[in-house]
Amino acid sequence: SRLDCFAPRGGTLAVPAQLAVLRRRELDEMLRQAALKAGARWQSPLRLEALLEDAAGRVIGARLREGESVCEVRARWTVLATGADARALEAAGMCERRAPSGMALRGYAHRPDMAGQIGGLQVVWHKALRGGYGWIFPAGGGRFNIGVGYLHRRGAERDHQGAPNLRELLAAFARVHPPAQALLQEGGAALGELKGAPLRCSLGGARKSRPGLLVAGEAAGSTYLFTGEGIGKAMESGMAAAQAIVQESGSDAGVRTAYESALASLKPRFAAYELANRFNEYPWMVDLTVWRARRSPALLARLAGVLDESQDPSAFVSAQGLLRLLFQAR
Numbered sequence: 088s089r090l091d092c093f094a095p096r097g098g099t100l101a102v103p104a105q106l107a108v109l110r111r112r113e114l115d116e117m118l119r120q121a122a123l124k125a126g127a128r129w130q131s132p133l134r135l136e137a138l139l140e141d142a143a144g145r146v147i148g149a150r151l152r153e154g155e156s157v158c159e160v161r162a163r164w165t166v167l168a169t170g171a172d173a174r175a176l177e178a179a180g181m182c183e184r185r186a187p188s189g190m191a192l193r194g195y196a197h198r199p200d201m202a203g204q205i206g207g208l209q210v211v212w213h214k215a216l217r218g219g220y221g222w223i224f225p226a227g228g229g230r231f232n233i234g235v236g237y238l239h240r241r242g243a244e245r246d247h248q249g250a251p252n253l254r255e256l257l258a259a260f261a262r263v264h265p266p267a268q269a270l271l272q273e274g275g276a277a278l279g280e281l282k283g284a285p286l287r288c289s290l291g292g293a294r295k296s297r298p299g300l301l302v303a304g305e306a307a308g309s310t311y312l313f314t315g316e317g318i319g320k321a322m323e324s325g326m327a328a329a330q331a332i333v334q335e336s337g338s339d340a341g342v343r344t345a346y347e348s349a350l351a352s353l354k355p356r357f358a359a360y361e362l363a364n365r366f367n368e369y370p371w372m373v374d375l376t377v378w379r380a381r382r383s384p385a386l387l388a389r390l391a392g393v394l395d396e397s398q399d400p401s402a403f404v405s406a407q408g409l410l411r412l413l414f415q416a417r
């Protein structure tokens with residue numbers, strides 16, 4: 088029912104929200120079942136090896152491999168939704184930038200004894216985590232999803248320079264946030280395997296379509312930069328791809344235009360999250376916002392709006408937004 092924000096200088100703010108934490112194993116299985124029910128065929132763990140093309144270079148399916156066995160799947164339209172790993176994008180000739188926009192690392196700790204101590208989702212900004220943030224998400228049954236993320240500032244993703252080591256960042260999280268320390272260290276034996284992965288954000292880094300092919304999800308950069316949220320956005324882009332194929336099935340150009348316009352219409356939202364990434368770059372902005380919001384129910388309500396996406400997060404970090412925070416605080 089709330090997101091607890093921890094600012095670098097020790098200020099805290101409980102932002103009311105309706106949030107759900109679901110393990111990917113469960114969410115992905117729900118999606119898979121829904122797809123099967125809708126008529127999809129499940130062919131895993133086949134890997135994309137190459138796209139199939141006709142004489143004119145139009146994509147007409149894919150060659151897939153599992154160990155030594157290879158199969159070809161032909162399709163009127165192919166949707167590439169291979170996530171943040173750039174290799175499939177490269178194999179498809181759609182990669183414009185290999186380096187990711189950021190990275191994240193998470194583990195699950197099983198600490199039933201801490202269930203009463205961490206009620207809301209926690210997000211922690213600190214100069215030791217500069218460029219990103221740490222989180223603890225209670226996942227029910229005494230389990231906690233704990234992790235850190237790092238998001239490159241605009242432009243810096245090109246060469247992936249300056250990215251910290253995520254395990255060191257997680258250790259820094261433990262040093263600056265006692266609940267993280269408790270989950271990571273005292274619960275060492277209870278902490279499952281740590282998993283890290285790249286993030287591809289801001290609808291950048293890849294071409295979105297070519298004749299016969301649409302690129303969807305994180306492969307198309309569908310994750311938000313500031314927060315690293317990407318599940319809902321990946322689904323949204325997948326739905327846009329499906330809609331374009333179903334509604335414009337008569338013409339190649341029609342499908343591509345419909346899909347690319349749907350993504351283009353989301354661009355302002357992604358740009359807002361790109362700007363809001365300043366909270367991660369300059370954690371003192373979180374100090375200012377938390378300090379101000381503790382005194383202003385209206386500002387708190389606007390922050391709650393960021394969580395349900397009814398409020399543009401960049402409004403707080405623009406020069407105008409910061410001045411407003413300072414001015415109104417006096």
Ligand SMILES: Cc1cc2nc3c(=O)[nH]c(=O)nc-3n(C[C@H](O)[C@H](O)[C@H](O)COP(=O)(O)OP(=O)(O)OC[C@H]3O[C@@H](n4cnc5c(N)ncnc54)[C@H](O)[C@@H]3O)c2cc1C
Binds near residue numbers: 304317321
């Ligand atoms: C540590 C961490 C924590 C995160 N936490 C959150 C969160 O709390 N909330 C949120 O909204 N987002 C979160 N994200 C972001 C989120 O995971 C992604 O945005 C989201 O999974 C993107 O969905 P997708 O379907 O595009 O890609 P994925 O979920 O990565 O799926 C891509 C699939 O393609 C498969 N694949 C890859 N290459 C090939 C190939 N060559 N052939 C065949 N298949 C292939 C992969 O195995 C995978 O199954 C997190 C990311 C990380 C790294």
